[in-house]
Amino acid sequence: MVKHPLLNDVFKTTFIITAVFLLSQHSFAQTKYGITAGAGKTALFKFPFGPEDYNRYSSAGSVWGGITADIPLSKNGINLFTSAIYKNRGYKYAMQNATGANNSKKDSAYTQKVNYADVNLTLLKKFAMGGGNSFFAGTGPSVSIFTGGKEDIQVNYFGTAVPPANYTKTNLTAGSVPGTYKPTFISWNFAAGFQIDKFSVWLNAGIPLSDYYQDAANAVKHKLKTFGINAGYTLFTTDKEKKYKRKDKKDQRKEDRADRKLPVAVVVIDSLGDADSDGILNKDDKCPGHKGVAKYNGCPVPDTDGDGITDDADKCPLVSGPVTNSGCPLFSDSVKTAPLGDTILYTIYFEPAKSVLRSDAYKKLTEVVNKLKANSKLKAIFSGHTDNAGNEIANDKRALERAVISADYVASFYIDRTRLLINSFGNKRPVADLNDPLVQWRNRRVEIRIFESKE
Numbered sequence: 001m002v003k004h005p006l007l008n009d010v011f012k013t014t015f016i017i018t019a020v021f022l023l024s025q026h027s028f029a030q031t032k033y034g035i036t037a038g039a040g041k042t043a044l045f046k047f048p049f050g051p052e053d054y055n056r057y058s059s060a061g062s063v064w065g066g067i068t069a070d071i072p073l074s075k076n077g078i079n080l081f082t083s084a085i086y087k088n089r090g091y092k093y094a095m096q097n098a099t100g101a102n103n104s105k106k107d108s109a110y111t112q113k114v115n116y117a118d119v120n121l122t123l124l125k126k127f128a129m130g131g132g133n134s135f136f137a138g139t140g141p142s143v144s145i146f147t148g149g150k151e152d153i154q155v156n157y158f159g160t161a162v163p164p165a166n167y168t169k170t171n172l173t174a175g176s177v178p179g180t181y182k183p184t185f186i187s188w189n190f191a192a193g194f195q196i197d198k199f200s201v202w203l204n205a206g207i208p209l210s211d212y213y214q215d216a217a218n219a220v221k222h223k224l225k226t227f228g229i230n231a232g233y234t235l236f237t238t239d240k241e242k243k244y245k246r247k248d249k250k251d252q253r254k255e256d257r258a259d260r261k262l263p264v265a266v267v268v269i270d271s272l273g274d275a276d277s278d279g280i281l282n283k284d285d286k287c288p289g290h291k292g293v294a295k296y297n298g299c300p301v302p303d304t305d306g307d308g309i310t311d312d313a314d315k316c317p318l319v320s321g322p323v324t325n326s327g328c329p330l331f332s333d334s335v336k337t338a339p340l341g342d343t344i345l346y347t348i349y350f351e352p353a354k355s356v357l358r359s360d361a362y363k364k365l366t367e368v369v370n371k372l373k374a375n376s377k378l379k380a381i382f383s384g385h386t387d388n389a390g391n392e393i394a395n396d397k398r399a400l401e402r403a404v405i406s407a408d409y410v411a412s413f414y415i416d417r418t419r420l421l422i423n424s425f426g427n428k429r430p431v432a433d434l435n436d437p438l439v440q441w442r443n444r445r446v447e448i449r450i451f452e453s454k455e
Contacts (some may be wrong), residue, residue, distance in 0.1 A: 030072065030412070032234045037065040038204070040228020042089040045208050060090045060111065064118070068232055075414035077126040081138065081191075085118050088149070089212075089224050102159035114149035114172065114181060114212075118142055122191055128370050129194075137192040142206060146174050146181045179216035186210050187226070200232040344371065344450040348406065349441060353389065355401035357409065364448075365406060369413045371450055380450045382407045383423040387443045388434040392426060400424035406446045 043059035066085025073080055090112035097106055124138035149172050155165040174183045186209045193202020208223035215222060273282050278291040278298060285298030292299040301310040309323060346368060348361040357365070372378050384403030386395040400422070407420045432439035 030237050032068075032070040032237050034068045034070070034198075034200075034232050034234040035066070036068050036083060036085065036200075036230055036232040037063075038228050038230035039063045040204075040226060042091065042224050042226050044091050045223035045225045056093055056095050058092045058094070060092050060113070062088055062090075062226065062228065064088070064228075066118075070124075070234075077128070077134075079124045079126060079136075079138075081120075081122040081124045081140075083118070083120045083122075085120070086115070086147075087118050087144075088113055088115050089144075089226065090114050090149070091222075091224070097158075100158045102157075103162050104158050106156045106158045108156070109152075109154040111152040112149070112213075113152075115147045116144040117147055118144050120189060122189060124191070126195070128373055133197070134195045135193075136195060136202070139188070139190050141209075142187045142189050143184055144187065144212070145184050146212075148172060149181075178214040180214075182210075182212050185212040185223075187224075191230075193230070198234040200230075200234075202230050202232075204228055204230055346448040346450075348446050348448070350402055350444045350446070352387070352440075352444065353398070355398055355405055357405060361406070362409075365409050368448055368450065369410055369415065372410070372415050372419060373413070375452070377452050378450055379419045379421065379453050380407075380410065380448055381421040381423060383425060383447045383449070385425050385429060385431075385443055385445050385447070386427045387440040388427045388430075389440075395426035396424055399426050402446050406448065 040062050041059040042062045044054075044057045046054055064085045064087035066083055066087075068081065068083040071080040071082065072078075092112075093108075093110040095105070095108050097104075100106060120140065120142045122138045122140035124136045126134045126136045128134050149170075151169040151172065153165065153167055153169065157164070173180050176182065187206040188209055189204055189206045191202050191204045193200060204227070206226035208225060211221035211223050213222045214220070274280065274285070275282055275288045276285070276291045276298075278285070278293070280292065280294060280298040282288045285292070287297075287299035290300055293301060295312075296302070301312050303310050303314070307314070307322075346364045348364050349358065350356070351358065368380060372380060382403040384399035384401070384406075386399045386402075388395070390398075403422045403424055407417075407422055411417050411420060427434060427443065430443045431445075432442040434440070434443065
């Protein structure tokens with residue numbers, strides 16, 4: 001069975017779109033899906049040695065719209081920008097003779113409006129401009145699939161013997177013989193523009209690589225070039241890292257359930273004894289084999305950052321530092337102050353008892369990303385804080401979670417984690433009265449300090 005050429009190209013395009021979608025699902029990080037619309041001009045690509053006067057041909061307006069996917073390919077701003085759009089193309093032709101024999105053409109006008117489904121693959125390079133904005137430029141191929149259209153024709157003759165001919169042809173056909181439209185043709189596109197948050201604006205130009213139509217009367221193969229302006233908007237973003245994290249948690253729950261099914265040896269401990277002689281009975285001692293203190297339920301005072309200073313005496317329990325500086329890093333050795341004599345400070349805030357980023361936090365975190373990308377010597381410290389609701393252990397944990405989620409967001413933009421330091425202070429360093437509920441929101445925060453390392 002012989003398939004229609006147009007049907008074959010639909011299958012090919014479906015395969016291309018499917019391949020692009022699968023690629024987006026396995027990309028490095030955030031893939032952005034959106035919509036686009038645009039307008040411009042299409043005109044014949046000048047054909048050499050044609051039998052017709054090229055000046056008789058002029059451009060026609062063109063509009064288009066469709067869906068897009070912006071797929072990161074590398075960590076240095078190389079993206080694959082794909083789109084599937086519905087677009088009209090064509091040109092205008094006009095001829096007028098001042099004199100002529102009876103029944104010969106006096107003037108004629110011809111307007112071609114042809115519709116296509118385009119699949120575009122553009123390799124982009126993005127240049128960060130700060131504040132989540134960027135400039136981008138790129139190039140790549142485009143496949144256009146013929147879907148239909150119309151031709152408007154007007155012809156007038158000298159004399160009165162032959163009446164004017166004015167009609168519209170809508171039954172345009174696809175094929176390879178003169179007077180028909182090729183099922184597909186290929187172009188090479190160039191694009192450059194700006195991205196501002198979720199909005200994008202760019203200019204594009206398309207240069208034809210193959211012809212799309214052969215004039216039956218003049219035996220000339222026509223090629224179309226395009227120029228226009230586009231506007232795009234990101235509808236949603238998929239984050240592969242978050243998906244993997246959810247998958248890991250699901251696998252962990254399965255492992256936990258499997259562990260609970262394993263036989264457990266029953267150990268009988270003298271609940272009223274004190275096995276490690278730390279003054280805490282075994283029944284209350286979470287570390288009955290090691291001497292500890294009551295504050296940690298019988299366990300030794302921890303040293304979370306491993307710098308040899310216990311957390312009780314360490315002012316920076318999550319970042320290693322020397323004893324001479326109470327366990328905190330010596331910024332005098334590692335920080336080069338800015339001309340104003342201070343590091344760059346950003347502060348983001350959280351809802352009560354939550355460690356979820358608010359919508360207003362993303363803009364500031366994006367500024368942090370842009371600063372770190374602009375200068376590889378910069379580092380950032382994320383310090384988590386809480387209000388005084390809850391006990392000390394819960395506040396320390398929540399402050400840590402807030403600092404970690406902020407650093408994780410910055411790291412998702414391919415920032416080396418060795419440049420991101422995390423600290424947690426619970427409610428030990430308030431900036432507002434802990435007893436005044438009206439100002440407690442100021443204490444539920446993460447402070448982000450950016451400094452330049454001399455290393």
